Structure formats: structure tokens, C-alpha cells
Amino acid sequence: MNIDKFKTPYKYPSFLLEASGEKGDFSRFGIDIPFVFFHKKQFFMLCTGFNGIGYQSAFAVSDDLLHWKYRNLLLPPDQEKRWDSQNTGCACLLKEYNDLQHLPVLKKFQNKYWMVYESYPENGYEAGAAQIGLAWCExxxxxxWHRLGEPILSWKDGDEWERGGLYNTCLIFYNDKFYLFYNAKDQNEVWKEQIGVVVSEDMFHWKRICDGPLLTVSENGFDSRFVSNPYLVKTDNKWVMFYFGFDNLHAQEGIAWGKDLLHWIKSEKPILTCGCKGEIDEIHEHKPCVICYNGRLYHFYCGVRKARQGEKNSIYGEVRGICVASSEPFEE
Structure with a gap:
């Protein structure tokens, strides 16, 4: 397949949203995992922040896809001793359309909106083996938003390649079935991360249908250690999966394609690469969300750069925020 039409070489030069550095703020040390859709005549972005202890997600809104303001927080920490009481990282919502040429809008199921999230069992940055849950809103x-009582998918029921935890999902409804794509890591330290899929007819009971991961790492490739964060669309009678690869140095966006949801061909080279020294994505650019609006592609992702002296919003020597690249130049 010719992947040139999916390339977005023009990068917006500044973060759309970035870590705040403010004590007590949900995004003090990072804002991550963009998921963009159109709702009630506005663009919404679902995103997840890290405050140094745990994760919480929020909606931001925009009229032009470039200037965003936070609107409301989601799924606050629960004082009860639930499986997800420590933190929640919301990754995606159920969409009405899979076609890239349609603006993504939300789909109702059982007269409710549905959101998928992950929760880690311990305080800290991706601390412990995460499980996947489901929340709904009328x-x-x-x-x-209201959470179901128990996880819908757990590493405890998975194979060896999933034993480090499950997270960062993409939910698809197609041919009267739900498909949930997810990241899985094989252990909690120096792990390998790959993409799996489960299928459901009611969105509450899920079945693994593949022997092993659906998308695997490539030896000596840009995705030699991670192949992660699936985002799926359909175009020209093919499915396209955007994801990111990590080779122990940099995370960069990749692309795969297939005639169905279970068989994929990966491009050997990334479709979007890290920026130059000093740019907002000089270390990593990863975790894709791609939409088409007014005939141009917008490729949202998380950019990571080196921290500068005195910055309060850095963690582990890095600053991370939400970025966007486009198929056409941005106006100055």
C-alpha cells in the first residue's frame, strides 16, 4: 500500500497542551494519550495527566484543533478500595464511524456513551500491572461518568506476553461485534510491549481470539522493543492502524494495514519521526490519534523533549505534552 497519503510532515511548533508544573494539578508532570472527536459542535480531546502520584484524565475542547482548554476532569480517585481506586487513565471512547473521511463522533450503545480506561494498582509512573475497565455516561x-464494578480485561487471564499489564486501548464496532485492541507488556521491568485484540458481542464479555500478539516487535527495526498504542481507521476498503514503535532510544509513529482486523502488514519505516534537537518532540513522538477535517489530516501525538534548567513541569529530565502534525502547512 502507498502510505504517502497518510504522512503528516508539517508539525505545529508548540505544544497544544503541556505539563503544568503546578502542585496539585492532574497534569503537573505530563499530559498524554490524545483521543480527538467532535461532539455538540465542538472538538473534544480526551487526554491523561500524571501528577507525580497517579493518573487522571480530562476533556479539553477546541474550535480549531490547535487551541485547547481543559473542560472537566474524569473518574477521580475513589476512596473505596476498588481495583481502580488508585488512578485511572482513559484511552478511548466508542465511536460511530470508523471511516477516516468522517469526523469521529461518539456512538451510543444501550443508550449510553462508553469509555475505556486502565488502572495501575500502585502509586507512581505505570506502577504495577494495569487492568482495563469500562465507564459509561448517559x-x-x-x-x-460511572464505572463498572470489575475490570473487563485482565493480564491475569492472559498469556506470558501479557503478564506485565494491559493498557492504552482502541475500541472498534464493526459487523455487529466489538473489537478492543490493547497494549500488553511481558514483565514489569525492561519489558517488551506488543498489541493484542479481544472480541465481544455485548461489550462486557471479551474473548481472546489470537494465539499471541496481533502486532509484534521487529528485530532491529524502529519498533524492536515496543509496538504500541493502536489507533484504527478504515479507508479505501482497507483498515489502517497507526501505532508507535520504540527501539530503546526513540519512540516514533508507525503504520500497518490489512483487509480485515486480524491480519496486518507493517511498514518497515516510521511514518512520523522525532524532531531535531531542541524541538518539542526531540526524544519521542508517540501515541497517535489521526483525524481528517476539511480535507487535511491532523495527526495528534505525545511529544517529549529534554527538560531545560529550572522547569517545574519536568520529570525524569523530560517534558511531555500533546502535539499535532498535518498533511498541509500550518498558517503562520
């Missing part, structure tokens, strides 16, 4: 303003 409010068209997307303000009041």
Missing part, C-alpha cells in the same frame, strides 16, 4: 454533556 449525560450528553459528558460530565457524569
Amino acid at each position: 449525560d450528553d454533556n459528558l460530565l457524569e
Whole structure:
């Protein structure tokens, strides 16, 4: 397949949203995992922040896809001793359209909106083996969300390649079935990360249908250690999966394609690469969300750069935020 039409070589020069550095803020040390959709005449972005202890997600809104303001926080830490009481990182929502040429809007199922999230069992940055949960909302303003009582997918039921935890999902409804694509790591330290899939007819009971990961790492490739964060669309009667690869130095965006949801061919080279020294994505650019609006592609991702002296919003010597690249130049 010719992947040139999916390339977005023009990068917006500044973060759309970035770590705040403010004590007590949900995004003090990072903002991550963009998921963009259109709702009630506005663009929404689902994103996840890290405050130094745990994760919480939020909606941001925009009129032009470039200037964003936070709107409301989601799924706050629970005082009860639930499986997900420590933190919640919301990754995606159920969409109405899979076609890249349609703006993504939300789909209702059982008269509710649905959001997939992961929760880590310990305080800290990706601390412990995460499990995947489901939350629902009947409010068209997307303000009041409710969690199911138990995880819908756990590493405890998986194979060896999943034993380090599951997270960062993409939920697809196609041919009367739900498909949930997810990241899995094989252990908690120096792990390998790959993409799996489960299928459901009711969104509550899920079945693994593949022997092993669906998308695997490539020896000596840009994705030699991680192949992660699937984001799927359909175009020209083919499925396209954006993801990121990591080779122990940099994370960069990749692309795969297939005629169905279970058989994929990966491009050997990344479709979007890290920036030059000093740019906002000089270390990593990863975790894709790609939409088409007014005939141009917008490729949202998390960019990571080196911290500068005195910055309060850095962690582990890095600053991370939400970025965007496009198929056409941005106006100055």
C-alpha cells in the first residue's frame, strides 16, 4: 500500500497542551494519550495527566484543533478500595464511524456513551500491572461518568506476553461485534510491549481470539522493543492502524494495514519521526490519534523533549505534552 497519503510532515511548533508544573494539578508532570472527536459542535480531546502520584484524565475542547482548554476532569480517585481506586487513565471512547473521511463522533450503545480506561494498582509512573475497565455516561454533556464494578480485561487471564499489564486501548464496532485492541507488556521491568485484540458481542464479555500478539516487535527495526498504542481507521476498503514503535532510544509513529482486523502488514519505516534537537518532540513522538477535517489530516501525538534548567513541569529530565502534525502547512 502507498502510505504517502497518510504522512503528516508539517508539525505545529508548540505544544497544544503541556505539563503544568503546578502542585496539585492532574497534569503537573505530563499530559498524554490524545483521543480527538467532535461532539455538540465542538472538538473534544480526551487526554491523561500524571501528577507525580497517579493518573487522571480530562476533556479539553477546541474550535480549531490547535487551541485547547481543559473542560472537566474524569473518574477521580475513589476512596473505596476498588481495583481502580488508585488512578485511572482513559484511552478511548466508542465511536460511530470508523471511516477516516468522517469526523469521529461518539456512538451510543444501550443508550449510553462508553469509555475505556486502565488502572495501575500502585502509586507512581505505570506502577504495577494495569487492568482495563469500562465507564459509561448517559449525560450528553459528558460530565457524569460511572464505572463498572470489575475490570473487563485482565493480564491475569492472559498469556506470558501479557503478564506485565494491559493498557492504552482502541475500541472498534464493526459487523455487529466489538473489537478492543490493547497494549500488553511481558514483565514489569525492561519489558517488551506488543498489541493484542479481544472480541465481544455485548461489550462486557471479551474473548481472546489470537494465539499471541496481533502486532509484534521487529528485530532491529524502529519498533524492536515496543509496538504500541493502536489507533484504527478504515479507508479505501482497507483498515489502517497507526501505532508507535520504540527501539530503546526513540519512540516514533508507525503504520500497518490489512483487509480485515486480524491480519496486518507493517511498514518497515516510521511514518512520523522525532524532531531535531531542541524541538518539542526531540526524544519521542508517540501515541497517535489521526483525524481528517476539511480535507487535511491532523495527526495528534505525545511529544517529549529534554527538560531545560529550572522547569517545574519536568520529570525524569523530560517534558511531555500533546502535539499535532498535518498533511498541509500550518498558517503562520
